[in-house]
Amino acid sequence: MQAQLKTQQHAPAQVHKFGGSSLADAQRFAAVADILQQQNHHQALWVVVSAPGDTTDALLNITAATETQARDIALAALQAELTALVQQALTADAAVLVIKQLQQWLAAVPDALAKQQHNDVLAIGERLSALLLSEVLKQRGFNAAALDARDFLRLKQHQPDWTASAALLTGLTQAERIHVVTGYIARDDKGRSITLGRNGSDYSATLLGALVNATEVTIWTDVKAIYSADPRKVKAALPYSQVSWQQACQLAQLGNPVLHARTLSPLTGTATALLVRSSYQPQHAGCRVVQQDTAAQECAAQEKAQQQGFITELDNVTLLTLHQDISVSAAQLTLELQQPVIELPQQGDNLCWLLPAVCAEQALDYLAGLNIHAVWDTQRYYALAWLKSDAVAHTDTAEQLLQQQGVLHRYESTQQLIWLLAAPLPDDALEQLHRCLIQPQPVLQIVVAGTGNVGAEFLAMLGAQQQRFDAKLKLNLAAVVNSRRAALSDSIAVSNWQAALAAGVAWNAQQLAAYLQALPAPKVLVDITPSREFATLYPAVIAAGCDIISANKQGVTLPGTEYQQIKRALAQYQRQWLSNTTCGAGIPVQRTLQELLSAGDSIDEVSGIFSGTLSWLLCQYDGSKPFSEFVLQAQQAGLTEPDPRDDLSGKDVQRKLLVLARELGLTLELDDIALEPLLPAGLEQDSWQQFWPQRATLDDVLAQLFATAKAAGKVLRYVASLKLEQGKVCATVALKQVSADHALAAIAPCDNVFVIRSLWYCDNPLVLKGPGAGRVVTAGGLHADLAQLIHQLIGPATLPAPLT
Numbered sequence: 036m037q038a039q040l041k042t043q044q045h046a047p048a049q050v051h052k053f054g055g056s057s058l059a060d061a062q063r064f065a066a067v068a069d070i071l072q073q074q075n076h077h078q079a080l081w082v083v084v085s086a087p088g089d090t091t092d093a094l095l096n097i098t099a100a101t102e103t104q105a106r107d108i109a110l111a112a113l114q115a116e117l118t119a120l121v122q123q124a125l126t127a128d129a130a131v132l133v134i135k136q137l138q139q140w141l142a143a144v145p146d147a148l149a150k151q152q153h154n155d156v157l158a159i160g161e162r163l164s165a166l167l168l169s170e171v172l173k174q175r176g177f178n179a180a181a182l183d184a185r186d187f188l189r190l191k192q193h194q195p196d197w198t199a200s201a202a203l204l205t206g207l208t209q210a211e212r213i214h215v216v217t218g219y220i221a222r223d224d225k226g227r228s229i230t231l232g233r234n235g236s237d238y239s240a241t242l243l244g245a246l247v248n249a250t251e252v253t254i255w256t257d258v259k260a261i262y263s264a265d266p267r268k269v270k271a272a273l274p275y276s277q278v279s280w281q282q283a284c285q286l287a288q289l290g291n292p293v294l295h296a297r298t299l300s301p302l303t304g305t306a307t308a309l310l311v312r313s314s315y316q317p318q319h320a321g322c323r324v325v326q327q328d329t330a331a332q333e334c335a336a337q338e339k340a341q342q343q344g345f346i347t348e349l350d351n352v353t354l355l356t357l358h359q360d361i362s363v364s365a366a367q368l369t370l371e372l373q374q375p376v377i378e379l380p381q382q383g384d385n386l387c388w389l390l391p392a393v394c395a396e397q398a399l400d401y402l403a404g405l406n407i408h409a410v411w412d413t414q415r416y417y418a419l420a421w422l423k424s425d426a427v428a429h430t431d432t433a434e435q436l437l438q439q440q441g442v443l444h445r446y447e448s449t450q451q452l453i454w455l456l457a458a459p460l461p462d463d464a465l466e467q468l469h470r471c472l473i474q475p476q477p478v479l480q481i482v483v484a485g486t487g488n489v490g491a492e493f494l495a496m497l498g499a500q501q502q503r504f505d506a507k508l509k510l511n512l513a514a515v516v517n518s519r520r521a522a523l524s525d526s527i528a529v530s531n532w533q534a535a536l537a538a539g540v541a542w543n544a545q546q547l548a549a550y551l552q553a554l555p556a557p558k559v560l561v562d563i564t565p566s567r568e569f570a571t572l573y574p575a576v577i578a579a580g581c582d583i584i585s586a587n588k589q590g591v592t593l594p595g596t597e598y599q600q601i602k603r604a605l606a607q608y609q610r611q612w613l614s615n616t617t618c619g620a621g622i623p624v625q626r627t628l629q630e631l632l633s634a635g636d637s638i639d640e641v642s643g644i645f646s647g648t649l650s651w652l653l654c655q656y657d658g659s660k661p662f663s664e665f666v667l668q669a670q671q672a673g674l675t676e677p678d679p680r681d682d683l684s685g686k687d688v689q690r691k692l693l694v695l696a697r698e699l700g701l702t703l704e705l706d707d708i709a710l711e712p713l714l715p716a717g718l719e720q721d722s723w724q725q726f727w728p729q730r731a732t733l734d735d736v737l738a739q740l741f742a743t744a745k746a747a748g749k750v751l752r753y754v755a756s757l758k759l760e761q762g763k764v765c766a767t768v769a770l771k772q773v774s775a776d777h778a779l780a781a782i783a784p785c786d787n788v789f790v791i792r793s794l795w796y797c798d799n800p801l802v803l804k805g806p807g808a809g810r811v812v813t814a815g816g817l818h819a820d821l822a823q824l825i826h827q828l829i830g831p832a833t834l835p836a837p838l839t
């Protein structure tokens with residue numbers, strides 16, 4: 036009905052509303068200006084603001100003060116706080132004008148209170164926000180102006196007066212101008228200032244959205260989405276990117292803290308889209324509330340939304356029972372009380388309304404005034420409501436769990452199930468219910484860093500792994516990162532990761548940590564970079580709740596103090612770090628050592644061939660062409676380190692030996708391992724490109740070494756050895772000549788060999804052998820680590836494939 040009463044605006048408009056937490060300090064005002072700067076300025080921009088931070092609470096205290104002295108002290112404190120805010124947000128010249136205005140408003144407070152004009156006092160917070168933000172925008176070169184909503188917004192008996200409001204607004208607007216409008220305040224039909232109650236600014240925004248016929252109204256808040264449950268209590272709560280209008284209305288009625296029934300009402304049945312976004316994480320697209328009037332492309336969105344369930348809670352509520360034939364609705368009582376009144380699914384002839392216990396008496400008085408008799412049972416309840424989805428049919432486990440917690444009443448309709456209990460559910464019970472009712476299939480969030488040789492292969496395999504685990508666990512690719520950019524998105528299609536990354540953004544450590552922190556658990560970071568700098572982020576990654584899987588050897592070989600810092604973070608946050616591919620690629624050498632040690636064996640020696648590249652080169656090199664040509668081949672086959680000199684220098688093997696030493700609990704450093712490089716001294720300097728013209732030096736040395744070994748009837752092998760004798764450690768990596776019948780001679784190119792001698796394997800060692808480098812085996816090894824994590828989450832995913 037209100038459609039024909041709107042202003043005759045022709046330019047498309049958008050409304051953005053910022054709440055108090057989004058305007059808590061000068062930095063937040065700047066962040067809001069950044070957000071507005073990035074909007075589509077071909078559309079008319081309307082901004083609705085709440086009071087900064089806790090200003091409204093401070094003003095409420097001032098209006099409630101019974102002693103003049105206490106009131107004046109509170110006023111002075113507020114003036115100091117807001118003045119500081121203005122000074123920090125604006126240049127000195129601009130600040131002077133705003134502070135002068137603020138002083139005038141605050142100076143008028145005692146007089147307004149004396150005249151009982153409390154709402155004029157409460158309006159000061161929003162007036163300051165509007166003025167300050169418009170000045171911040173002006174400083175950035177925008178044509179912006181503050182607008183007091185009381186100059187146009189009229190309400191009559193709690194209902195918007197569309198005709199009067201539209202007429203007044205038409206006279207106030209200017210094309211090309213950003214209007215920054217006060218939220219929360221309006222006037223009644225007698226011209227008196229009124230406030231729109233708690234969260235009234237959201238209502239102001241949607242009222243304005245309807246008045247200016249906005250294409251979109253965005254509520255900028257401190258959460259990035261509408262969640263399936265309270266994310267502070269339920270770690271696995273799902274951030275939904277869209278919900279249906281019907282779900283939003285039901286959620287609002289059930290007291291959802293993000294959406295309120297009044298907020299939705301002005302836009303119901305219009306073409307205006309409603310979005311909820313976080314001003315703290317503006318890179319997230321947020322949550323879109325999809326209108327019922329489905330355009331074709333929104334049908335799929337509706338269908339998806341129907342698969343989404345919600346759990347909401349209300350504490351300290353009470354029950355009114357009424358005869359069903361009454362002349363007032365729960366929605367009308369909601370308006371009267373300015374508090375949610377929920378009509379419970381009907382059972383029998385009576386109606387049951389749930390409402391906050393604090394306003395039960397006020398409700399009874401109001402109903403009595405209408406000659407309506409209601410029975411109040413005076414008990415305080417905790418209500419848990421489940422908004423059903425098409426995805427979950429069975430509730431047996433949830434019902435059992437709730438029975439154990441002592442359910443007192445239960446109300447069910449096709450869309451909702453509401454349980455009333457005597458006391459709030461503990462968080463772990465909520466988590467459990469969430470698993471039963473919302474997400475019977477858990478989701479593991481996977482963040483992949485490094486998209487080169489091995490990283491790309493890992494991602495190529497991930498699609499098949501998603502299908503393998505699909506029945507029990509969703510593997511969600513939540514981010515892909517390389518050295519230049521990051522795709523940080525709630526859900527990236529694995530088949531499309533390259534495009535997502537190409538559309539990604541430059542990133543820094545802080546942004547990545549914040550993104551990881553906000554991801555729902557469980558979550559894992561897979562580090563497939565060669566970067567030491569990236570490995571130093573591990574403590575922050577762990578603190579953000581992630582497990583880590585590394586192919587990157589830098590983390591596991593950091594100096595002892597930094598390595599211990601990572602270990603301490605793992606212990607503190609109870610997270611895991613799997614790094615099996617850092618030594619032997621997919622060969623489960625670390626896992627084997629862990630099993631032996633945990634079973635009670637003690638290791639005396641680990642030795643063998645630890646480099647796939649050097650194994651391949653020394654098997655293939657026959658002196659027929661320069662050694663460096665073989666190196667190029669190994670590089671193209673994906674065997675080498677990003678800089679192959681890490682292999683040729685023996686450094687990569689030195690690192691691997693340190694990995695195993697640390698696995699055995701030894702406190703070794705890299706320098707404790709004697710290293711005899713294959714690469715002639717001096718060639719490790721500068722870049723690979725600068726080295727390349729000098730390769731003849733390497734070629735000559737290798738030709739010589741090969742000829743000498745051949746003459747002696749031997750072959751060359753690059754050997755690592757770690758021996759423990761009477762508490763002493765001897766660790767070396769060096770080139771050796773071995774005779775043709777030696778165990779390390781009979782290998783296939785690229786093979787690694789791990790020879791383990793222990794208490795139990797003393798006469799005859801335990802030997803692990805197989806390809807120790809390459810894209811596929813390394814990516815496969817990373818998936819083996821991932822599967823190990825998954826097994827801990829859900830048990831074995833599938834039975835072993837039958838032998839064929």
Ligand SMILES: NC(=O)C1=CN([C@@H]2O[C@H](COP(=O)(O)OP(=O)(O)OC[C@H]3O[C@@H](n4cnc5c(N)ncnc54)[C@H](OP(=O)(O)O)[C@@H]3O)[C@@H](O)[C@H]2O)C=CC1
Nearest residue numbers: 485486487488489517518519564565566586587677808809
């Ligand atoms: N090849 C093998 O057989 C084995 C390799 N490994 C290890 O796997 C890792 C990857 O090797 P490989 O794929 O060959 O290396 P590549 O050089 O092919 O790829 C490295 C990737 O890491 C990214 N990267 C580099 N620095 C950073 C950083 N600071 N932050 C984020 N991303 C970064 C690169 O970004 P960009 O694309 O922007 O350059 C690139 O995408 C290495 O640590 C290697 O030791 C382990 C076992 C076996």
Ligand SMILES: N[C@@H](CC=O)C(=O)O
Nearest residue numbers: 646647648675676808
């Ligand atoms: N370059 C390494 C790759 C595996 O760690 C090797 O060749 O062993």
